[in-house]
Amino acid sequence: MEKHPSRDTGGFSLIEVLIIIAVIGVLTAFAVLQMGNALPAYRANAAMDQVVAQLRMARQTAIADRRNVRVIFNAPNGIQTQRLEIGGAVTPLTNVVFEGYAVFTLLGHPDTPDAFGNGAPIVFAGLGGGPGVMAFTSTGAFIDAATGDPINGTVFLGIANQPMTARAVSVLGATGRVRPYRWIKNGWVQ
Numbered sequence: 001m002e003k004h005p006s007r008d009t010g011g012f013s014l015i016e017v018l019i020i021i022a023v024i025g026v027l028t029a030f031a032v033l034q035m036g037n038a039l040p041a042y043r044a045n046a047a048m049d050q051v052v053a054q055l056r057m058a059r060q061t062a063i064a065d066r067r068n069v070r071v072i073f074n075a076p077n078g079i080q081t082q083r084l085e086i087g088g089a090v091t092p093l094t095n096v097v098f099e100g101y102a103v104f105t106l107l108g109h110p111d112t113p114d115a116f117g118n119g120a121p122i123v124f125a126g127l128g129g130g131p132g133v134m135a136f137t138s139t140g141a142f143i144d145a146a147t148g149d150p151i152n153g154t155v156f157l158g159i160a161n162q163p164m165t166a167r168a169v170s171v172l173g174a175t176g177r178v179r180p181y182r183w184i185k186n187g188w189v190q
Contacts, residue, residue, distance in 0.1 A: 040101075040159050040162050040164070040165045041164065041165055042100075043099070043100030043101060043102055043159060043165070044100075044102055044157070044158050044159055044162075044165035044166070044167050044182075045167070045182070046098075046099065046100060046102070047077075047098040047099075047100065047102030047157050047158075047167065048157060048167035048168075048169060048180050048182070049180075050079070050096050050098060051079060051155055051157065051169045051180075052169055052178055052180050054071070054079045054081060054094060054096055055071065055169065055171060055178045056178055057081070057093075057094070058071050058081045058093070058136050059136045059140055059142075059176045059178070061081070061083065061093065061136075062083075062135070062136035062137055062138055062140065063136075063138060063139070063140050065083060065138075066138040067083050067084055067085065067086075067138065068083075068084040068135040068136065068137055068138070068143075068145070069081055069082065069083050069084070069093065069135060069136045070082045070083075070084055070090070070133065070134065070135045070145060071134050071135065071136070072134075073104065073122050073155065074097075075103075075104055075121075075122075076103040076104055076105075077097055077098040077102060077103045077104065078095065078096060078097045078098070079094075079095075079096050080092070080094065080095045080096070081093040081094045084135065098157070100159070101159050101160070102157055102158065102159055102165070102167075103121075103157060103158075103159070103160060104121035104122055104155065104156065104157050105121050105156060105157060105158055105160060106118060106120070106121055106156050107156075107158050107162070107163045107165070107166040107183075108163060109163070109166050109183055109188075111154070112154055112168045112170055112179075112181050112188045113181075113188060113190075114152070114154065114170040114172070114179065116152045116153050116154045116170060117153075117154065118154065118156060121155070121156045121157070122153070122155050122156070123153050123154050123155075123156075124144075124151045124152070124153030124171075132144060132145075132146065133145035133146055134151065134153075136176055140175060140176040141173060141174055141175065141176055142171050142172070142173045142176045143173065149173075150173030150174045151171075151173045152170070152171065152172055152173045153170070153171055153173075154168050154169065154170045154171075155168065155169045155170075155171075156168050157169075158183075163183070164183065165183075166182075166183035167180070167181065167182055167183070168180070168181040168183075168188065169181070
């Protein structure tokens with residue numbers, strides 16, 4: 001007496017395998033499309049993180065070394081820090097250039113909640129709206145290096161022609177506090 005295997009044994013039919021492959025293909029296509037939309041936002045976040053890190057590092061260095069640390073914004077996409085030594089010498093600390101097409105730019109959005117202005121990509125009160133000589137002091141304050149007065153300001157950045165990549169970094173002069181902002185749909189969020 002010969003036993004025939006029943007149809008209920010393990011395994012998948014060809015149609016079931018094809019359906020699973022089709023579902024995996026559709027899910028992969030959605031993932032690839034979402035990554036294409038998210039990549040510019042990741043690049044803008046990376047540039048914002050670099051600005052925040054450089055400003056915070058400059059402030060901490062100024063406090064720790066008890067020397068002013070100059071901050072220079074190099075258009076279109078760089079930031080440089082230098083320690084000012086006694087006697088007028090300058091020691092270069094960092095020189096960072098953003099990757100991923102991020103630049104200092106305005107993308108048509110209103111000012112941040114700090115309301116320091118947005119007439120230019122780099123706006124600091126008391127410096128004519130544009131970059132001048134700015135520095136963190138040994139107390140942590142952010143000042144106009146020419147006058148010694150605390151200055152408030154905002155640095156706007158993003159990827160050109162992509163409004164959803166708008167990012168901003170505000171600096172409160174008296175304390176040197178650095179605040180990052182991201183543009184989400186219709187407003188700035190910290």
